[in-house]
Amino acid sequence: MAMAEYSAEVSPVPGADRGSPLALICGGGSVPYAVADAVLRTGRPVFLLAIRHWADPAAVARYPHAWVAIGQLGRFLRLAREAGCRDLVCVGTLTRPAFRDLRLDWTTVRMLPRIYRLFRGGDDHLLSGVGRLFEEMGFRLLGAHEVAPEILAPSGTLGRFVPSPRDLDDAALGLALVEAMGPFDVGQGVIVANRRVLAVEAAEGTDAMLMRLADLRQSGRVALEPGIGVLVKAPKPQQERRMDLPTIGPATVEAAARAGLAGIVVRAGEVIVAEAEAAAAAADRLGLFVAGIPEEPDANR
């Protein structure tokens, strides 16, 4: 059984079909509600499908919603249809579940061989495959950034500090490394200091990578003056951006400060900034820069 190819003809047009509520599959963190509020401001209703153990019950309660568990595709399908949804956005944090931990309902069981194959590969392989499943069920998959572009990092700096030439040099090396690792579906973050790659993010996530560097500096294993080094976050080149964009927020800024970094560089327009005002305030308070750098056309090193 070959996996259905993603049809390039299904080109999502943000803002179309505005009468129906937008279904928001919500993971953890604050971004789902920033997206929901942004959509509501455009006059479109939302319907939250909150993922059990991940979405914040108090926040979810402020919107029309229902709860679903991971693996309950049939229940999800029924709830979204009953709510009259046709467009779908997946947003928020979620740790990759174990295949054996999925709470399978009947619809999911019928798709099992396919889902099993999705688990053989990196996160983007899994997420883009789940996105295709939703589309085959008749939903139109939109990216959070398409319905709420205001959540994306703008070009330029977020607070009052700016990167030095050395920081920009380190950032360029980091962005090129993320690009080179693209085909391998690894992480979306690296740390570079003084042209040396100190850390590469994979399954541990950005926060754990920053904590690791804080420990390495503390122990003297990485012997480098504080205030040197840049966290770089950017999507993988081939990544299904509608399912997953890299995200930073105030906690990322605080962790970067603990790791002794000079600041954070993200790809402008391709990385979500959760609670941008709080992130800028944290950066100003801790003396870090947060900068969005646009992709240059043909910026191969």
Added chain:
Amino acid sequence: MAMAEYSAEVSPVPGADRGSPLALICGGGSVPYAVADAVLRTGRPVFLLAIRHWADPAAVARYPHAWVAIGQLGRFLRLAREAGCRDLVCVGTLTRPAFRDLRLDWTTVRMLPRIYRLFRGGDDHLLSGVGRLFEEMGFRLLGAHEVAPEILAPSGTLGRFVPSPRDLDDAALGLALVEAMGPFDVGQGVIVANRRVLAVEAAEGTDAMLMRLADLRQSGRVALEPGIGVLVKAPKPQQERRMDLPTIGPATVEAAARAGLAGIVVRAGEVIVAEAEAAAAAADRLGLFVAGIPEEPDANR
């Protein structure tokens, strides 16, 4: 001041100049003494320049030796010349020092601007630059593997367990990733399980990377049955192999077992196996494979 180019004409011929003692600059671990013993077996004398705080005093005492601190290039030069050495091998573990922690003698101080620049970049940038310094001082730099080829991982398996087709598939992905990261002078190790890259080694080193995966599995953050996943170690493509080859040993096997891996794959002939018999015994006891895979010509994925 441009950095002198490495002269391609200086092609080290192992075994030449056999009358003079071979100078061994010794870092930590057991490999320096395996190399020293192998050289002695060929009938050539050795002279150990043991790096203070890194080399093992009890082991060093078994050979003609002197102690040096990192940064004492002048003292090193004098001692090696007094011992009549002309050929030089650097071997053993060493954590990258902080530039500010170097104990500089006068010879080193004169080279300071150059040494400072070596610290701006990855480990290979630093080590290959130090290698060039030794060559300009009139030594011939040889690789540990050139004077003691028996320390290298052979083609095939080390113990009695063999990789499964899935393991070989994961290993191929890992080897290709190390290759792709080559220009960025990152680490020499990655962990791949089920075609998913779980960890990439940078400044933390292989043991810390394995410990991280053990923690991620323990906490459920990486939800994967035990016995799946491969540690891959291979040199960076452009790496100065005479200064630094990736190394595994019994402790690596034990850490890989704690991380729930199926085994270890290294590039045959390009990775050092410390205490090969003990490593094979540990692999057999813990149910892991340790396999050397030769590089295929033109093996681009």
